[in-house]
Amino acid sequence: MKHVSLGKLLPALMTAGLLGLSGNLAAAPILGGQLYYAGGSVTVTTQPVSSGYTSELWLFDSSFNRVGASYITLDEPAGVTVDITSLITGAGFGIGDELIFGIYVQNTQQEFYMGPASRNPDGVLHAAVDVVSASPVYTADVGFEDLTNGGDMDYDDNVFRFEGGVRVNPAPEPGTLLLAGIGALGLGLMRRRPAQG
Numbered sequence: 185m186k187h188v189s190l191g192k193l194l195p196a197l198m199t200a201g202l203l204g205l206s207g208n209l210a211a212a213p214i215l216g217g218q219l220y221y222a223g224g225s226v227t228v229t230t231q232p233v234s235s236g237y238t239s240e241l242w243l244f245d246s247s248f249n250r251v252g253a254s255y256i257t258l259d260e261p262a263g264v265t266v267d268i269t270s271l272i273t274g275a276g277f278g279i280g281d282e283l284i285f286g287i288y289v290q291n292t293q294q295e296f297y298m299g300p301a302s303r304n305p306d307g308v309l310h311a312a313v314d315v316v317s318a319s320p321v322y323t324a325d326v327g328f329e330d331l332t333n334g335g336d337m338d339y340d341d342n343v344f345r346f347e348g349g350v351r352v353n354p355a356p357e358p359g360t361l362l363l364a365g366i367g368a369l370g371l372g373l374m375r376r377r378p379a380q381g
């Protein structure tokens with residue numbers, strides 16, 4: 185009897201952990217997240233911002249060289265949509281290639297990038313990816329901090345909405361550790377119960 189009930193307990197705990205984890209990932213912006221080309225068309229639309237600075241949005245290649253003759257868009261006004269499909273394909277990006285977007289802050293002449301902190305001159309994260317919708321049109325908002333050392337780190341200084349052929353690759357999250365912890369808790373319960381009975 186014990187084995188039957190405990191055998192049900194652990195999967196239930198694991199399932200609860202998985203549901204909690206996936207729900208959390210869907211809701212929370214992914215700090216240091218990266219975008220990859222998934223084929224087809226891609227548009228970017230400026231969103232309302234919270235910054236006194238003016239920033240340019242650029243696409244960079246894997247050597248962090250700017251792609252294209254000019255910036256894609258400024259961070260404001262909101263509601264400006266640019267089709268960047270030809271920019272991506274024209275530069276030779278293929279499906280699965282990372283699309284490194286970054287900002288050039290005109291006021292301070294600094295450049296910051298999506299992805300790991302190590303890419304940035306100050307060694308801190310400057311962008312977060314918020315997957316707004318996975319279907320029917322994949323929609324992800326990328327928010328940047330435009331101040332050295334990440335400012336207030338709420339990642340809303342410049343926000344750009346990418347729609348269409350992009351996908352996010354989540355950065356390693358503490359949530360993975362949480363799931364492992366829940367599993368260990370379940371195992372702990374399995375071992376404790378017979379001793380208590």
Ligand SMILES: [Ca+2]
Binds near residue numbers: 339
């Ligand atoms: Ca901010």
